[in-house]
Amino acid sequence: MALKPKITMKRWKASNEREIIQYWSESETFKFIEDSKKPVYIIDTPPPYVSGRAHLGFAIHYAQIDMIARYYRMQGKNVIFPACADRNGLPVEVKVEQKLNKSMHEMDREEFLQICKRELDIAEENTIQVMKWMGLSCNSFYGSPEIYYQTDSPQYRLNTQRTFLRAWHTGLITHATRPNNWCIDCGTTIADAEIEYTENESFLHEIIFNVENSDETITISTTRPELIPTCELIIYHPTDSRYTDLEGKYALTPLFKKKIPIRKHREADPEFGTGIMMICAFGDKSDVKILREERITNPKTVIDADGRINEVGEKYSGMLVKEAQAAIIEDLKKNGSLIQSTKTLRRVPVCWRSKTPIEIIAMEEYYIKQLEVIPEIKKIVEKMDFFPKSNKIILDNWISTINTDWAISRRRFYGTSIPIWYCSKCQTPNVPKEEELDRYYDAWKEQSPMIKCIKCGKSLKDAQGEVRTFDTWFDSSISELAACNFGEIFFQDKEQQFFEKNFPCSVRPQGKEIVRTWLFYTILRSFHLFKKPPFRQVWISGLVRDPYGGKMSKSEGNSVDPLLFLQPQVIPKNTPKTLRPDKDSWKVIAKLESSPKFSGKQTPNLYYGADSVRLTSCLQGSHGSDIRFSLSKLDGNAKFITKLWNISRFISIFPNEDRPKKLEAVDQWLLASLDALTSRCLNGYAKLDFSVPAENLYNWVWNLFAAHYIELVKSRAYGEENMSKISIQSARYSLHTSLQAILKLLAPIVPFVTEKIFQSLYDPEISIHLENLPQPDNPSTEEQSITEDLLTLDSAIWKAKKDKALSLKEPVSLVFIPKSLENFTNDLKIMHNIVTIKMGEPDNSIEGLITKKNCSLKL
Ligand SMILES: [Zn+2]
Ligand SMILES: [Zn+2]
Known part of the structure; x- marks a missing residue:
């Protein structure tokens, strides 16, 4: 019978991937089976923010998360891997504002939201399609539409509101005026976690302050002279002898002539400028802290939410910060209070979104408790496994720096509405009970579901609904509940049972740049809601960089379209x-x-x-x-993918035979080597580090399986030269066994080509992704040394022929081989066309003997 490749297609093409997506879709390969007996594994997929276009870093990040899904599926788990889209928050608002060239506050709110929504729909089409084409096996792409969620859907937003109500009624929410990070451009409070830092060039000004009732002066260095009107305190370090005689005295601010106490404080840096500092409301977070410690309460700030100087700035009021700064410097120069200005680099906190320098302004906001539960959060963190373990430090470090509660209200439009209604008579905030909120409410435009004011009993018909929205992380931080509950959080019976059985989620995969926000807040929320960690495993990946290590991002101009x-x-x-x-x-x-x-x-x-x-x-x-x-x-x-295709096509020539009673030595060795490979791959998979199986498979397939083994056994597989049936069977069995194992081990990483080969060759009815990963069953201790000996021998023979410009088919008259390859002689003879093989020490008297390590030969 003539042998013909069962795989007829000569080349693997990228376009074949589309057919496979269609197959997965039609056969609902990745549909979540509710009544399956398999243990459930839930992935809290990061809802991608759908603004603009998905970039390569996004595509790669999600493809690696898909590898987690595919790995656990092939480990016998019933995987929930929802697709989702994050649509709340600043980016789309900023984009629409830029597009229309006006602030959302100058627009009709409803109209603005509609434009944002359209913008999001367009962006989402791109994002979701990239996810599909990257091969993501999200359930919702393949027959489980209920596990596709959007964070701005009425259902998701209702969940966000209800978790807030629960927090409110358990006393976790406060409304207070506290100094907050404020972005003038975005017109909103910014959480500490959303602050980035840049190095800005600015001027360090040395300014003279007079000491009250004396001729003495002090010189203060500052980069922010516009804050002089809000100077509340002057400090020097307790050990700084230059200033100890000033303790208890007062200084007068230049231009404003305000009387300021001078005190010692350990946070003064004797090395910075002149070592004596002004503390203002508020230069930075440390000013907030020092003023609080020194019991200077409710200091007046000078910058308003719109970025202009207020009445505290006296004659400078109405100016923008920059203008006021220039005017004050000019006036200080005029009256002789400015000694000098020198250029300096300053570390400036900026808004993560607009990169605008952050101002610290006292604003009324809603806060959720976090400071007092930090010790318990730390305990919960210890209950989760981190992949890699080393990235846990990012979270630990962040937690140790937290010094305020989380401001969760935002003065923005495109977000989940805060469900509070203020009584028109007594101004009491009326907050519904969870069960009273039967659907999502836009409090800013809808009437309260409550009838009467809880305090004065007045009808709430004309109550003013809260106009603010939640911080976007307030809704992102319950994504694990959506993943665990098909998008529903508060429900009855069946879903509740499922939730109780399967919560915490299995894994949170995410990037390291959102550890401070998404990861931390989810843990905090889960603690508040359930006193439990939100997931068992946390998988934190790195960034995608360009070939020189630069961070790939749109703003850097080096991001690539996937x-x-x-x-x-x-x-x-x-x-x-x-x-x-x-x-x-x-x-x-x-x-x-x-x-x-x-x-x-x-x-x-x-x-x-x-x-x-x-x-x-x-x-x-x-x-x-x-x-x-x-x-x-x-x-x-x-x-490599082409190589895999070619190898498979070659192996597809031979029938897939049963395991013979006895395997040839060469085949035994190969299967032992395959076992060792399988162990290495599974170890990598267990650590959710896909570089380990990828590297091992790449090297093994290319450098051992294809280069050596297939060459050794191909004649035997063809059944040449009156070979015994059993030895032919042994070769064919080993080739197919290896190929199947390779395909399965590669399947989570390269799901398309492996699917196509597997179905063409082994079973057109079954997806490789629903198979189990192979397990090693043939441990051998000698395999490694045989491998080394064989590779050295083959290379020596090939090199000897190449050096003489001979074809690889040319005969070799004599080869001395090491004892470990004793049982390989038949296959070696055919592979290299060797006339005589001898074992052991070479006879060095033979003329023309080429001696290499472990092998001597004569052509
Ligand atoms: Zn901003
Ligand atoms: Zn009232």
């Missing part, structure tokens, strides 16, 4: 704009590439497909570290 790799070079005319790749974005990283393929002006064909991108993401760094992405590496890794 659609370049997921869409064909020529795309159909009717493709919507959201799904057309940004054709030029490859150039931003190509300029760092040495490969000539990526140095031209014309767009090379970059349609590598998701498998290549996924494999590259695993091969470029271990889990938790940052990933460097390069086009050359992507190109190289795509070749």
Whole structure:
């Protein structure tokens, strides 16, 4: 019988991925089976923020989360992997404001929200499609629509409101005027966790203050002279002998002539400027702390929410901060109070979104308790497993710096409405009970579900609903409940049982840049709601960087559109704009590439497909570290997928035979090596570090299986030269057994090509992703040394022939092989066309003997 490859398709193409997505979809491969007996594994998928277009870092991050889902599915778990979209919060508001070139406060709120919604829908189409094309096995893409949630849906928002109500009625919420981070551009309070720092060049001014009732003066260095009108205190370090005689005296501020106490305080830095400092309301968080410690209560601030100087700034009132700063410096110069101004670099806190410098302003906000529960939060954190363990420190460090409660109200529009109604008579805030809130309410425009004021009994018909919304992390921080409950949190019977059985969630996968926000807040909320950790495992990944290690981001101009790799070079005319790749974005990283393929002006064909991108993401760094992405590496890794296809197609020539009674020595060795490989891969998988299986499989398949083993046994597999039936069977069995194991071990990483090969070759009815991962069953201690001996021998023979410019088919007259390869002689003879094989010490008197380590040969 003539042997023909069962896999007929000659080449694997990226476009085949689309057919497989369709197959998964039609066969509902990843649908969550509710009545399955398998243990449930719940992934708290990070709801991607759907503003603008998904970038490559996003695509890679989610593809790796998909590997977690696929790994656990192949470990026999019933996986819940919801798709979701985060749609609340600043980014879309800022985008719409920029587009319309006006502030949302100048617009009709309803109209503004509608524009935001349209903007989000467009962005979501791109985001969700990138997730699908990257091969995400989210249940909701494949027959379980109930596990697709949007954080602005009425259901999700209702959940956010109800968790707030629960917090309110258990006394966790306070309304207070406290100094808060304020972004002038965004017009809202910003949580500490949302602050970033940049180095700004500014001037350090040395300013003279007179000491009251004396001729003495002191010199104070500051970068913020516009805060002089709010100076409340002057401090020096207790050990600073230059100033000890000033204790208890007062200074007068220049220009404003305000009387300020001078005190010693350990936070004064004798090394900074002149060592004596003014404490204002508020230069920074340490000013807030020092004034509180020194019992200076309710200090007046000088900057208003709109970024202008208020009446405290006297003649400078109405000016913008920058204008006031310049005017004050000018006046200080005029009256001789300014000694000098020198350029300096200052670490400035800025808004994460608009990069505007943060001002600290006393604002009335709602707060949820966090400071007093920190010790308990720390205990909960210890109950969770971190992958990698080393990234836990990011969370620990953050928790140790928390010094205020969390301000959860925002003066923005596109967010979940705070369900509070203020009585028109007595101003009492009326907050419904959980069960009174039967649906989501937009408090700013809807009437209260409560009838009467809880305090004075007046009808709440004309009560003013709260106009503020929640901080977006207030809704993000209950995502694990949505994941655990098909999007419903407060429900009856069946769902409640499911929740009680399966909460905490199994894993929270996320990036390290949102540990302070999303991770911390989720833990805090879960503690408040259930006194439990929200999940058992936390998986924290690194960033995607360009080939030189630069952070890939839109603002840096080096972010790449993943659609370049997921869409064909020529795309159909009717493709919507959201799904057309940004054709030029490859150039931003190509300029760092040495490969000539990526140095031209014309767009090379970059349609590598998701498998290549996924494999590259695993091969470029271990889990938790940052990933460097390069086009050359992507190109190289795509070749591995081609190689896998070619190997499989070759093996598909032979029938998949049963295990023979006796395996040939070569095959025994190979299967032992496969076992060792399987163990290494499973160890990596257990740590959710996909770089381990990826690297091991890449090397093994390419450098051992293809290069040596297949070469050794291919004649036997074909059944040449009157070989025994059993030895033919042994080769075929081993080839197929290895290939199946490789495919399964690779499946979570490169789900498309493995699916196609598996179905073409083994079972068209079954998805490889519903199979179990192989387990090692054949441990061997000798396998490693045999492998080394074999590889050395093969290389020595190939090199000897190459050095003489001989074809690899040319005969070798004599080879001395090590004892470990004793049972390999038949296969070695055929592979290298060897006439005589001898064992043991070579006879060095033989003329023309080429001696290498572990092997001597004569051509
Ligand atoms: Zn801002
Ligand atoms: Zn009232």
